[in-house]
Amino acid sequence: MTQEAFQQIAHTIPLQPGIYKYYDKDHTLLYVGKAKSLRKRVSSYFSKSFVGYKTHELVKRIHQIEFTIVDSEQDAFLLENALIKEYKPKYNIELKDDKTYPYIVVKREAFPRIFLTRRKINDGSEYIGPFTSAGKVRELIEFVKQYIPLRSCKLNLSKENIAAGKFKVCLEYHLGNCKGPCEGLQSLEDYQNGIQQMRNILKGNLGSVIAQFKEEMQQYAMGLEFEKAELIRKKIDHLENYQSSSVVVSKHLTNIDVFSIAKDDNKAYVNYLMVQNGT
Structure with a gap:
């Protein structure tokens, strides 16, 4: 697209x-980007x-530009x-700077x-991504760690x-950021459950995470462990507030097809969105 053609739109x-x-x-989808102001960001390309x-x-x-507000x-x-993870556009993935994308x-x-x-690397580990911003990856990890206690040490925790x-x-244990698997205070099964919750949060599937927290809160309340129940309740509130403030991740919608139709004289326009797990 030429600069002159872009100026017309x-x-x-x-x-x-x-x-x-x-x-x-x-x-063919070439590139997906985000912007604080769509017009300013897209105009900068031309x-x-x-x-x-x-x-x-x-x-x-x-040849064509689409946007979502x-x-x-x-x-x-x-x-x-x-969108990048789903469609892997050529110019998001293959054309890189001298540094690679973070996972x-x-x-x-x-x-x-x-x-x-x-x-x-092919070491059998699971790689989630790629992401376009290392800063955002760090934010995501910190966001997850607020709710899911996972170890950060490099100890060889073999049986x-x-x-x-x-x-x-x-200290991480005493701060509540880790459940102490190094001393056998957390089972591997419970830890793996936390890893699965982490995956759900990264995918935007917060509903299943919140449901599990509610079950834990009820168990603590029934055991008269009210302080622990209150901590879980605060996590639930934060996650629900996060969902309700987002139009990308919805706590009200799960799997649904969304259609809209707009008519203008003898023309009609149909829009379609597929929502999965509220996303």
């Missing part, structure tokens, strides 16, 4: 936050100033992340650690080492 692009998608003439070889090659291939930059990030790795080991990595009493719990 620039005024139709909204100023709100959202995501934009670039397609080529064969309607400025006269030199923007670099990769962007120049991308712009030459743009959301309420916040956070929603734009969630939607961009989901969240679930390490293949006893009581797996989760952390950011830029090296995807033999734990049984031999080689390790002692650290």
Whole structure:
């Protein structure tokens, strides 16, 4: 698309936050991006100033631009992340700078650690991503750790080492950020359950996480452990508030097909969205 052709449609692009998608003439998705202001961000691709070889090659291939408006930059990030992981557009994945895209790795080991990595190796570990921003990956990990106690140490937590009493719990245990698997205070089954909750949070499937927290809260209340029940309740409130403030992740919708029709004289426009797990 030329700069002149873009100028004819620039005024139709909204100023709100959202995501934009670039397609080529064969309607192949080339690139997905997010923006605080869609019009300003998209317009920057068609400025006269030199923007670099990769962007120049991308712009030459743009034939169609689509966008989705959301309420916040956070929603734009969630939607961009989901679309990139689903469609793997060429210019998001294959054309890289001198650094690679970050992943969240679930390490293949006893009581797996989760952390950011830029090296995807065939070691049997699970790699979630790729993501477009290392800062956002760190935010996601910190967000998960607020709700799911997972170890951050590099100890070799084999059955033999734990049984031999080689390790002692650290400050993270006393702060409530870890359940102490190093001393055998947490079973592998319970830890793996936390890893699955982490996966659900990263996929935006918060409903199942909240349901499990509610079950834990009831168990603590029945055992008269009211302080622990209150801590779980606060986690539930935070997660529900997070859901309700997002238009990308909904606690009211699960799996549903959404259609809308707009008519203008002798033309009609049909929109379709597929929602899975509230996303």
